[in-house]
Amino acid sequence: MSYNIPEHLDGLSENEVIASRKTYGYNRLESADKNTWLGLVVDILKEPMLILLLIISLIYVIVGDYGEASFMFLAILAVTAISFYQDNRSKKALKELEKLNEPLSKVIRSSKIIEIPTYEIVVGDLCITEEGKSINADGRIVHSNDFSVNESSLTGESYSVFKDSTSEDNHVYSGTVAVSGLAVFQVEKIGKETRVGKIGESIATMEEELSPLQIQVRKFVKGMATIGIVIFLMVCIFSYVKTGDWVASLLSGLTLAMSVLPEEIPVAFTTFMALGAWKLMREGIIIKRSSIVETLGSTTLICTDKTGTITENSMNLAHVYDYHSDKIYEERDFESAELSELIDYAMWSSEPVPFDPMEITLHKTYEQARQKDERKEYRMFHEYPLEGKPPMMTHVFENKRKDRIIAAKGAPEAILHVSRLPESEKAKIREVVKKFGQKGYRILGVAKSYFEGNDFPGKQQDLAFEFLGLTAFYDPPKKRIQEVFRRIYDAGIKVKVITGDNADTTTAIARQAGIINVDDPVNGSEIMNYPEKELIQVAETKTLFTRMFPEAKLAVVKALKKNGEVVAMLGDGVNDGPALKAAHIGVAMGNKGTEIAKSAAAVVIANDDLEKLIVGIAAGRRIYANIKKAIQYIISIHIPIILTVSLPLFLGWVFPHIFTPVHVIFLELVMGPTCSIVYENEPMEKNTMSQPPRAMSNTFLSWRELGISLVQGIMIAIGVLFVYQYTVQNGGTEEKTRAMVFSTLIFANILLSFANRSFFYSILESFKNRNPLLVGISVLVLTLLFVILYVNPVSLFFKVTALNIHELGLCLLMAAASVLWFELYKFVKRREGVT
Template sequence: MQQTPLPESGLTDEEVINSRKLHGTNKAEHKESSGLLMALKEAVLEPMFLILAVATLLYFLMNEPREGFFLLAAIAMVAAISIWQDYKSRTALNELKKLTSNKASVIRNGERVSIDIEEIVIGDLLVSEEGDLVAADAMIIQSNDFSINESILTGEAFAIQKNSDDGNSQLFQGTTVISGLAIARVNAIGSNTQLGKIGKSLTTIKTDYSPLQKQIQNFVKKMAIAGVIVFVLICLVNYVRGNSIAESLLKGLTLAMSILPEEIPVAFTTFMAIGAWRLINMGIVVKQTQTVETLGSATVICTDKTGTITENRMELARVYAFNSKKVFLENEFNQADAITVITYAMWASEPIPFDPMEKSLHTVYQKLSSTDVRPQYSMYHEYPLSGKPPMMTHIFEDGSKNRIIATKGAVEAVLACSILSEKEANEVNRITRGLSAQGYRVLAVATTDFSPDTFPETQQAFKFNFIGLVAFFDPPKENIKQTFESFYKAGINVKIITGDNAETTGAIARLTGFKGVENALTGNELMLLNDAEVRDRVKTTNLFTRMFPDAKLRIIKALKENNEIVAMTGDGVNDGPALKAAHIGIAMGKRGTEIAKKASSLILVDDDLNKMIDAVAMGRKIYNNLKKAIQYIISIHIPIILTVSIPLFLGWKFPAIFSPVHVIFMELIMGPTCSIIYENEPIEKNLMVQKPRKMTDTFLSIKELSISIFQGLMITAGSLYIYQFGVHHQFNENLTRTLVFTTLIIANVFLTLSNRSFYYSFIYTLRYKNKLMPIVIGVTLALLFFLLNIQYLIDLFHFEKPDNQLLIKSFLIGMLTVIPFELYKLAKRLKISAPTN
């Protein structure tokens, strides 16, 4: 498609290479700590690491080097696991950072191309238009009604007009384009830009902790406080009973280790980071990992029409010429009256179009015109898209001072300032309704004559001669009907919020299976309602038309006040406030402006709304699996705590049944179980046909916490039974310890399997595809085998090899500890499947 010629051809590939060698890249230099060193520092400061270090020192002081060296090895393993978890998280976050980096448009080799902002070099011709963030400092050489917001540098948020005149042509990196288009030559990049010099970074986003993070941190904090109290209490009790200070400290540390649930925050970080990484591979960029937890709870999704529900092709399909009162089909566009309408519509478009409708107008004009006069004219004055509903006006002039003034926009807006009788206006509206009812996007076209150089302040002040209508068809996407059905099945309500009129939007919506076409509300009608009325209307209205930024924002706020979890799609600069206000702002990767992408929390790379089904499913799966992991952690910590403390507090025969060596071994097993196995669990059957969870719900309800405590108490009962079994049969301490430890390890294995589902039996869940499950369980059982058969390990853990009959008994007791919970799940299944009268 031929367009208005570019002012210059820009740099060649060779010139780009030379400029980069001479001036470097467009990347600010910041000193960052090594990822490995940061991870190591964080690992060393972990409470579990510090407890292990103290316990190790005590073993050496008590002249027990084997235990001391074992704990040194455990310290190395804890540090390695922490660093590995950190590496996985950092890798995922670095991928996020790469994919959320801004793009820039430049002219190179005579063509306009899109590149990463880091690839910009000195001398590049930078193209900045409405909705962009300026990617480097540059000097304007050509502009059309260009204005910019420099609040990031000045703190004053208002539009500043810029052009190629001396003293008003400098653009600064990080500023926001409010309107128009400018082509500017880059004169500073990276740390040498104005923004780089003052040390600000646009990529640094300060975020608060999410509700889930706060709940988890609060739980861990309470457990840590309990651990400190119990530690002090155990130390005092043992010291009073005549033990040395070192032995008392060691016993206190043993219990403190069993209480501290350090796996929980690690599991949260791992689940969110890896979840974000999985979404990236699905074409969904999550800018902040906290968004992952919110996805599964979305109750409403607000979507625009063009490009989200439809293909965003916007091909010119019909033309209505006011002069001949005729609607022309595509094969009739070559008739004179149709050409006139198309020509004025083209002049009312941007000279270098980026909007699909304007691209279509330029293409059709190019095909129909015998003589292309566009190169002879240049933009003289421009009124950008504005008004409610919006319109835009362009004034072109050639070398002989001949002017072309053309406007296009919403039919209501253009008719309001056109010279038409009431009858003529009614006829135009009738044609518009007819076209809109067929799903066409209809724009009005008009022109006027104006000789003075002093133009009216607003375009609405002109008296236009009405030319006709141009109608574009943008067909629904093939998968949109299935997408809507999936949202409805998942309990998510869909609302369409669009700038288009009700007739056009309704016609498209009917083709997609959208629910609520019959009840529409316009932006102006919405703004007349008070806050209470808006909150009430958004409950029952799903189709919002002729929307503008303030109206969109009001809808989002009203939905949030109704305790809905709101996801919203958007692509334009005017969508920014609403995207920012939504719980989940969704920008389009291909057609979205940089402003929309910056305001959003999630980007659909391929502009495919169907990917949001995958995102919601991933969010629900992650939340569900994280819940399983944390319930598992709580359940397995209870028997460890009670098995360590009850014999000690009650003065049983073997009060020190476990030492730090035993506890840390179980901790090393539990960590991978909750962070690796459960993170890799597939989505549970029927999860996407359940209603979204409420964000106001606590992470673990009283019922769920009770189930975990119940599971833990069952395992405790099993381990203490085998303890008393050993005492009753006068086994020595080492053999009793071996049986109790073996019972706990086996119970842990079956708990892992049982907690894969809180509805289906663990036998049913064996069919779930999770390749890590058999590996981790296999390694656990192999380690147990080594502990019971290698003499060095037997001595280290103060075990005694039991006979097969005792091993089978420990195995059966460990397995039986999950049977009560399996019976509970069976009762739940029978209750749900039972027929109702």
């Protein structure tokens, strides 16, 4: 794109950039992130499970049992390594997201316009900013073209201010937004030295707000920790009263506390969200906060723009209607002399350096139709920016001979309103507009005006306009867009189209795109007149919202949210900012989106493809489902551990300490990777995107789901304790009983991890969803079990004895019976069609 920048503005050289950076540093606030390698390890060592292991290790050292103490210290290293791996993996994923979220800035260096990451801007740089872009440093304007800026983030004043190099205040400030035109400014302050930087240093240390699911997970873990403390005290007191051995009593209590504490849950949650966001980033879906992945899966309604989202945003000029000849012309006729005035004024009403697709097309049409290009002879010296309801814009140009061109374009209704035409002529033109609209064309009215002197009226609508004609652009629906909307509807998600275009064009394109319920659209001015109750009803029942402006978009989004919808709002312009911010999930377009839209949004789709939003929603549903699977697995497998540790003690069975801390920590080392690594990698079930969205209020396990997990856990406990009693009744020693109980629990754990891959489909069906990590970890766990049973020094340490084939078969049979009954439950669910 050509910016018509004066040649003397050549910017810094590479050596000057290096020198400036040495003096002033990078354009960013000092990072508040203190998560160094050492800090990460210290944070891990603060975890309750690690604290319990340290206490148990010290007790073993005090009583002189150095073998057990050594194993505990090795366990501490293993748990720390797993936690460090998981935390580091999550943080790396989040850092990658931060890099992608870093905006780019245009600068002039060594006489070339280049794009650089914003943090690389240095003092002395010449930065270019234009309509819709955020300003990323403080500086002084050295060149501008109809430049205005919104400084409300600093001043609170909502109106935009026109500035140039000669203005009394010719400075721009980081954090403000260019509203119109273009400016080149020389950077004077960066990073924490900017105005917004001085305000923002305190913001950098603020913690991210927790999502509803995070809050409920934390409450659950705290509740379980409290129960663990109570049980720990009960067991300690009970055991000491019974045995008088305070060391054995303390170890029994700590063993049970370890078995109760579900420390895997918060680790699993953090891992799932961070890696989910990272995987979406690789798909071209940039998530600003990892917790937004949870909300994506709950989306019930999508509000989408039309242009560039549903359509290709190609904006080909298909037809023009010339008012003077009262004829409609096709593309092959655009060089006709009869159309020269209409095409000239359509171009002059556009920006001199166009970036809007329609304006780019108008400039190209002018180039092809005119033998003499007069654009270099004229200078735009006054501008009325796009405004009004419906909107229009007016540009005033003048050449050295003081010849003047005043050109306007905008919504046909807006141009007809300001044109001096009889009502009968306006009605005739409206019929043409309707015909164009019914074919899906996007229509602009074009007019010209005359004005002597420079005392222009405050509003462009106060100028006297002569109507010239209409331009009809065709922006066809994207290929495969019907399939995209079919998948959205299949997922139980509703669609609303919110656009600035007129009703006829929007209805035609919506029908072609496969959107349902497109009759009787409502426009922005009507929206603002509805009382709240009626607005909620209209927002819920209507599908097409046309001639929408920022306040109307915001009103619709708020009304939908009040009605209980989880709203994803797609937008790309400066005017979409408020609605993007208000929606549960603001989604900005990466290619055609303005910086302010990207800043307001929580999600950025890199290639502007609506299909990527479905990918994001599917990922959100998959991650949420997998978190629930992981948590239900954790609850189910903790119950038999708790009961196996506690019941023999409380019921006075012959071997009250069947499990010691060594056995529990081994089981914890098995469960941790299973829930936070294996389940995170679990593919999406085939019925996931054919289910209706979950309610936002259902952010954790329902009583029914919790009940299933409790029953699963109790059934495994019954199987394990049956093996305990069977072995004892048949004269088994403590080592033999422990080996039988331990093996049964390990087999049950592996089978449960496979059974809980789906709470609807069978284990055999789930094998179609390949998850190599699950198979790999299962093989590893079985290998370790056989090492414990059959490698003599290890079996002595674990206080177990080898099992023969019949004993192993009994363990496997009881494990299968205590887990695989769940397959019958799932079979009944499938027969009844209950999900």
